[in-house]
Amino acid sequence: MNVLVVGGTGFIGKHLCVELRERGHEVTALSRSPEDETLPDGVETAMGDVTAYDSIEGAFEGKDAVVNLVALSPLFRPRGGDEMHHRVHRDGTENVVRAAESHGVRRLVQQSALGADPNAETAYLRSKGQAEEIVRNSNLEWVIFRPSVIFGDGEEFVPYTKKLAPPYVTPLPGGGKTRFQPIWVGDFVPMLADALEASGESDPHLGKTYEIGGPEALTLAEVAKLAHAADGRSVGVVPIPMALAGLGLKSLDFVPGSVLDAVPGIPRMGSDQYRSLKFDNTTDTNDIDAFGLEEGDLLRLSAYLDGSRGGNDTDVTVVDGGPDALESDGGSDASGTDTET
Ligand SMILES: NC(=O)c1ccc[n+]([C@@H]2O[C@H](COP(=O)([O-])OP(=O)(O)OC[C@H]3O[C@@H](n4cnc5c(N)ncnc54)[C@H](OP(=O)(O)O)[C@@H]3O)[C@@H](O)[C@H]2O)c1
Numbered sequence: 001m002n003v004l005v006v007g008g009t010g011f012i013g014k015h016l017c018v019e020l021r022e023r024g025h026e027v028t029a030l031s032r033s034p035e036d037e038t039l040p041d042g043v044e045t046a047m048g049d050v051t052a053y054d055s056i057e058g059a060f061e062g063k064d065a066v067v068n069l070v071a072l073s074p075l076f077r078p079r080g081g082d083e084m085h086h087r088v089h090r091d092g093t094e095n096v097v098r099a100a101e102s103h104g105v106r107r108l109v110q111q112s113a114l115g116a117d118p119n120a121e122t123a124y125l126r127s128k129g130q131a132e133e134i135v136r137n138s139n140l141e142w143v144i145f146r147p148s149v150i151f152g153d154g155e156e157f158v159p160y161t162k163k164l165a166p167p168y169v170t171p172l173p174g175g176g177k178t179r180f181q182p183i184w185v186g187d188f189v190p191m192l193a194d195a196l197e198a199s200g201e202s203d204p205h206l207g208k209t210y211e212i213g214g215p216e217a218l219t220l221a222e223v224a225k226l227a228h229a230a231d232g233r234s235v236g237v238v239p240i241p242m243a244l245a246g247l248g249l250k251s252l253d254f255v256p257g258s259v260l261d262a263v264p265g266i267p268r269m270g271s272d273q274y275r276s277l278k279f280d281n282t283t284d285t286n287d288i289d290a291f292g293l294e295e296g297d298l299l300r301l302s303a304y305l306d307g308s309r310g311g312n313d314t315d316v317t318v319v320d321g322g323p324d325a326l327e328s329d330g331g332s333d334a335s336g337t338d339t340e341t
Contacts, residue, residue, distance in 0.1 A: 002026045003196065004059055004105075006050065006096055007069030008043070009034050011154045012111070012185060012192075016067065017043045019189045023197070030059050031070075050092030053099065060103035065196050067109045068096045074113070074124040075160050077270040079257055082123035089127035090134065097138045107141040109196050114146045114211060114281050121279070122272045132209070143195040144209040148281050151301055152185030158227050158305070164267070165224035167233040173245030176221030176237050179280040181213030184299040188212065191291045210287040215295040217282045223301065230305035242278065249274035 003020055007013050008029025018040045020027045027043045034045035048056035050070050060066065070092055078084040093110065100108055116128035135142045149157040157180075165172055191212065195205040218226070221237045228235050250271040252260065260268045267273075286295065 001064040001197070002028075002062055004028050004030060004046070004063040004066045005069060006030045006056070006066060007071065007111075008067075009039065009045075010069060010071075011152075011156070012150060012189065013069045014039060014154065015152065015185045016069070016189045016192055019193045020196075023193060028059060028063070030056060050095050051087050053095045056095060057099040057102065060099040060105055063100075063103065063105050065107040065109070066096065066100050066105050067111070067192060067196060068093060069111045070096075071111070072124070073156065074122070074276060075156065075273065076268045077252070077257065077260075077272065082270075082272055085123040085127040086130070089124075090130040093131035093134050097134055097140065101139055105140065107196060107199070108135060108138065108143075109192055110135045110142060110144045111192075112144050112146045112209075114148050114213075114283065115279060116146055121275045124272060124276070141199075141203070141206055143198075143205045143207075145192065145195070146209065146211045147183060147188060148181035148213040148283065149183075150185050150188055151182050151304060155185065157182065158223070158301075161220065161223045162227045165221070165228075165235055165237070167228045167235050169236045169238060170224065171238045171240045172221055172224075173240050173249075173274070173277050174242045175239030176219055176224065178220050178277045179217045179282050180220065180223065181217050181282045181286075182223070182301045183212060183214035184301075184304060187214070187293070187298045191288070191293075194291055204290065208287075208290065210290060211283040211285065212288060213283040213286050215298040215300055217280070218301065220277075226302050226305055230307075245277070246271075246274045 003025050005013050005016055005027060008017050009031040013029060017027050017029055021040055021042050028046050029039055029043050030046040030048050032047065032049050034047055036045055039045065046059035048059060050056055070088060072078045072085055072088050097108065110132065112128045112132050113125065115125045116132055118126055118129040118133060120126045120129055132144055135144060151158055165176065198205045225235050249269055253270040257268060260266050
């Protein structure tokens with residue numbers, strides 16, 4: 001197949017490009033600033049911004065299938081404010097769907113997130129829910145994935161947790177009891193590829209929305225402890241009452257992003273990040289069985305961090321990732337504008 005991976009230069013995108021190349025597909029990775037040297041051999045690149053239709057539509061010509069992985073990180077307040085979630089996730093998806101339909105693309109795999117809902121409490125999840133509706137209303141063969149957090153070389157969740165909860169004594173909202181269900185990128189991307197490749201009358205994935213998680217649910221505090229233990233450090237958690245944490249994080253909404261960026265130690269966060277800590281990021285029913293997997297087949301975060309599988313998932317060059325590379329920079333800023341809040 002000839003596959004376009006929109007957002008193919010990001011963490012999951014690079015791993016997916018490797019998987020698709022290994023399966024013998026032609027692959028093009030589209031992003032605003034694709035850098036060939038960071039992508040696996042044989043992957044073509046296309047430059048475009050999903051918020052600008054004319055900049056992306058040419059890349060859809062001749063493609064059989066598209067994966068939409070573009071996103072703003074939910075861990076940080078976006079540059080340009082929370083409205084950017086809607087521009088990138090909802091409007092960007094609208095452009096991806098329109099371009100795919102216009103160019104006769106058959107199939108779309110849409111990456112969403114657990115809790116996506118047009119009426120969700122955070123802008124990130126509302127915009128992801130709106131994007132899902134656009135995909136469901138399209139004429140394409142579609143499959144939607146809602147994963148919990150994904151770990152592996154180049155990810156941001158573990159480095160983020162280590163910064164949020166530094167050793168040795170760390171205050172965490174609500175004692176860090178929010179639960180996550182981390183899944184290894186090496187277990188996750190083959191599912192994306194399977195969903196992309198399926199076709200025909202007995203297509204098992206057509207029109208499905210899959211909730212995907214790893215083999216265990218871990219609290220934020222447990223993730224912090226595991227991550228630091230892998231470096232030989234310990235963490236003692238001091239609970240901050242949620243209401244107090246909420247007051248602190250909500251007040252950051254009134255601080256311009258440029259100020260947050262300039263002051264070390266203050267995270268680029270706000271009320272959306274506070275609200276996201278109030279809900280578990282776990283599956284109701286883990287849909288990995290749709291891909292012939294059981295939880296025992298999946299790599300645990302502790303095993304990854306201990307390096308029991310070497311910690312090297314695939315042959316991906318990670319240029320600006322890695323466990324200690326994350327700065328509080330708002331993650332990847334997909335705004336495409338320099339608008340600041
Ligand atoms: N990582 C996780 O734990 C996790 C968990 C659940 C769901 N997800 C979802 O999985 C998807 C991929 O996540 P990820 O961790 O791989 O994200 P990522 O590393 O931040 O990658 C995002 C990709 O999108 C591109 N991009 C951003 N804004 C763009 C725009 N306006 N136009 C075109 N390309 C743009 C980026 O490249 P440029 O910056 O060069 O444009 C990059 O290639 C997202 O939908 C995310 O919500 C991730």
